[in-house]
Amino acid sequence: MKFSAEVEVKGHLIDSMILTKIFDVVMDMGGEFEVLEMQVGKKKKDPSYAKLQIQGKTKDHLEKLLEQVYRAGAISTIGKAVVLKAAPKDRVMPDNFYSTTNNATQIFLGGKWIDVENTMMDKCILVKGGKAMCIPIRDVKKGDKIVVGETGVKITPPERPRDGANVFEFMGSSSSSERPTQHIAKKVAQDIFKTKKAGGKIIIVGGPAIVHTGAADSVAELIRMGYVDGLLAGNALAVHDVEYATLGTSLGMNVHDGSLAVKGHRNHMEAINSVFKSGSIANMVKTKKLTRGIMYECVKRKIPFVLAGSIRDDGPLPDVITDMAVAQKKYKEVLKGAKMVIMISTMLHSIATGNMLPANVKVVVVDINQPTVTKLMDRGTWQALGIVSDVGAFLPLVAQELKHLKH
Template structure:
């Protein structure tokens, strides 16, 4: 049997390669694939703004091994040096892509079409890139989920003609040390809260939208009133949550309890275990959350403030939900689509004690959207911080106390 011939390709990368540990990651990737590399050119950026550049020849045992290696190098920001257009193959049936379709990351991506680099729209991870005609007949590239593919769609395949720009770690380490994806429960919460409050003020000053992804713990820990304060002060443009947040928020508004526990005294109320079911029943009788507010049935709470302030809220259901509320979307595909639509144009996301919805939203976001995860469990914060973005901030603390500090910090100045 004739042994396969070694295959080689020249790749390039540009950016803050050393600060962000991308250079080491590239070398490690080649070695892990039993390949070899030769650095042809390396220029180190001399200022905070000047990027570094590397050109290297990578070699693998054969073409299949090289293709596998290149696919992983592309996710680290490498691009094939040869100026080739992206390889586009039509889908042969609905919901299915060609076998070698390119699976996206959450980093900014461009594809080469007709000799021009075109920025991919609706960037997100775990999607395919579809090429279609835009206004004026120009080519545009758009991320789509597998289920959105239709027969005949032009799907980008392979790794040629694809360029990724990873989010780089800032070189201004002193000024932006907090803006890292390190997770620690040993930092003063007030310091983190002050920085996050500054980010929120800056976002509103720039006209950007802020989204919150919240779990029922917001209500259980007594943070509901502080969250309402954020809504009234215009810091919440989008609320994404599950059925439980709304149910226990309504329970607290109608009966003063959450899971049957009096939030003022911390004591379980006799018969309190029925309160959340009575809350669901009351909203059903009113015809939904909006009608409950309009009719005066619901007079306070997070959902009340969202309705009164026209905050865009989406409630996504799950298999464990009681009720659910009439506003809760139990169709998973519809809920994902509504979440995705609500997140368009959002530049800052705060995830408050909800691993399920938080990770789901994290997967929908491009890497350049800043994401703050607040949870008492360090493992949850770490999972979100590992989504591949240097823009992720983890705060390990009680969410009720966090909201208390945040509402106070936003009152200052």
């Protein structure tokens, strides 16, 4: 064939749908494929192997087909070295730079496959000192060797676990409001328990609806029980948590009965003022001005938290980082080594965090608004378990089940 190339793919191709995805992308793009060789694993732990011939209508069409096929997990049968080009200047990547996914990635360098460190989506790959790593465009320096094209790059898509399905595989990474909340909450609690028991790091990404819906006590309890290793949020979660802990309201509404407090409209500003009086959230805890709540538990148990600012913030609190580049770096530091991330009622912080995570990190996203859940997965965090539910009802169920498991 004039416009054809041979590729191969290894792994658990059948049950993980890897081969199906390759066939789908070729057919969707109007290409042709031929299976030249196929070896199917006979037992559940045995990998499979396939050699395929991919055919395009033109050279350009073939290259586009191969680009998508490589991203689905295939590699060229000819061991071609990765192509590197120098960055023309600071914060500028060379033309045709390779844009990363959140899947485990390797490059063929010096006659062998080496792992790309710090895997994240929508970054480039820097090669330096025999090592490869994902970096954002703002960290690119003039002369840096950056990977270009798809040649010599290998993606390893996540595979179905060999030890049976957990809640993540069972739910198929989709979102729906028509699922049994109590059952799902129990399953999520079991996954949190197992992750922590195995020494895994669990991070919460939260929005102010945690407080508005009355779930702040449950999140504080999760921190108190030792199930949270980091908190990522914005100004609003901290403000309303302090408001609730000191005044019993959230946005001026009494959390326990939903009634409007007298002069409640000023309560969140009163909370901000109280933190400024103390100088910081930590000082407020130290001087016993703050004695309960999510932020209180983080300070008392030395759980790192990062509050990233936005243009709509009141205050913001002295603890809020208003430089977005600095806030993003701090988020990454807290996320390093995370095994599970729970995203609760915050679209922008959830999407931002999802972009920083490799595909092997378990992600649970809970929001009463289905488009929020769907949008996160549509933007690349496809491994997320989407739960469309009121966090005020869902999180207490999770906390209750974890208390039961702990005892």
